[in-house]
Amino acid sequence: MMEGMTERKFLMTTPVRMARRLLPFPRRVRGTPDALPTFAVPAQAITCLPDPVAFRQTLLELIAQATRRIVIVTLYLQDDDAGREVLEALYAARLRRPELEISVFVDWHRARRGLIGSRKSDGNAGMYRAYAQRFGEGVAIHGVPVQNRELFGVLHLKGFVIDDALLYSGASINDVYLARHGRYRLDRYHLLRHAGLAESMAEFMQRHIAGNPAVRLLNAANAPTARGLQPDIRQFRQQLQQAAYSVPPGTAGPREVAVTPLLGFGRTGNTLDAVLLALLRGTRERVILLTPYFNLPRPVRLVLGQLLRRGCCIDIMVGDKTASDFFIPPGQPFTTIGLLPYLYENNLRRFARTHRRQIDAGQLNLYLWRDGDNSYHLKGLFVDDDVAVLTGHNLNPRAWSLDLENALLLRDPARLLQGQHQAEWAALRQHATRLSDYRALESPGQYPEAVRKQLKRLNRTRLDRLLNRLL
Secondary structure, X not given: OHHHHHHHHHHHHHHXXXXXXXXXXXXXXXXXXXXXXXXXXXXXXXXXXXXXXXXXXXXXXXXXXXXXXXXXXXXXXXXXXXXXHHHHHHHHHHHHOOOOEEEEEEEHHHXXXXXXXXXXXXXXHHHHHHHHHHHOOOEEEEEEOOOOOHHHOOEEOOEEEEOOEEEEEOOOEOOOOOOOOOOOEEOOEEEEEOHHHHHHHHHHHHHHHHOOOOOEEOOOOXXXXXXXXXXHHHHHHHHHOOOOOOOOOOOOOOOEEEEEEEEEOOOOOOHXXXXXXXXXXXXXXXXXXXXXXXXXXXXXXXXXXXXXXXXOEEEEEEEOHHHOOOOOOOOOOOOHHHHHHHHHHXXXXXXXXXXXHHHHHOOEEEEEEOOOOOXXXXXXXXXXXXEEEEEOXXXXXXXXXXXXXXXXXXXXXXXXXXXXXXXXXXXXXXXXXXXXXXHHOOOHHHOOHHHHHHHHHHHHHOHHHHHHHHO
């Protein structure tokens, strides 16, 4: 009898719990970006790497030179040539220095399935176990289940800590992110050499993630099922909402940049989301916003509208729909996931139509990035000339409420990094085209027939709004 009552209660409360997770309005976190604790990092210790080839080379060089620790945090480490290259480099580094501590953190659910559209498999976890059997212990690969299901949120933290260096990028590890075999997925890549910052990022993973009962080794035999971890995952979520990086109070000197690592998780009390909104609200003249999927949360859209009314200049760069990692080229079998680039383009079209007056005046500049069959994965903000945000946060509702996210806030009142930022922005625009008018985008009536049919069905049932929240 009690079991039946419990099951009915679960079924009745499930829609409510889902709605709470998906509501887009986070409660504001008190404080301002200027009041945040910070690491004072010498400007010359911060380097912007130019492309994915340099990112791959730097990562492999740092691994080969490591003497004390390697902590890699990424969404996934793929079972392909690039993933195997990195994994073999980690085992080789451990063989050279048996005292070296190596930990890799990836999303639990993503690691245990195959690629979307492929046949059922053990996913990347199968490769992890095979390497552990072949090379033995020494490389701990942790699966982090942020939610009970991948659909409702993933580990989206970023950062590669190697000794006292932090290599930060939104990229995961696979062939296309590391520019193997002639194609690349463009991201941002920064190397920061600072012992305190590196320690903070590594210590967070050990203190809040590695020892949690919900987090298990993926390269060990007999890993539990996600269902068996559900009680631990619920407690894990609650603990993550209270977690933060350890950052000492301090101020940056005249030749230093103030760097603050930030964490974001959940709809309420989300520090990262609150700081992003505060930065946008505090804009004096100009914002540059980078996102791969044009699906801005409502609070962000409202703030951007306020900035335009105040006379601020806004530049937004997104990928052309053909530069999306979800785009399915004509002639290939079409699946529902291929609708996403068209949904995002429709979002952009509506936004451009709403703000066509500011586009005509040059106050709002919308850039579409495209370079052959390569793809686009940039995230981040530049606010005026003295603030930058490095992050894997997509600036979409999913990142706003469901995924576990982080970022590095760089405050640079002396504008020591201004030249780097300008060079990065100029390089990005080499493969971007400014949108002159919303009509320059392909209209839904011009989409392939399979896309039109499914979009019509989604619009009729209003499921397009749910997909915008979840994907």
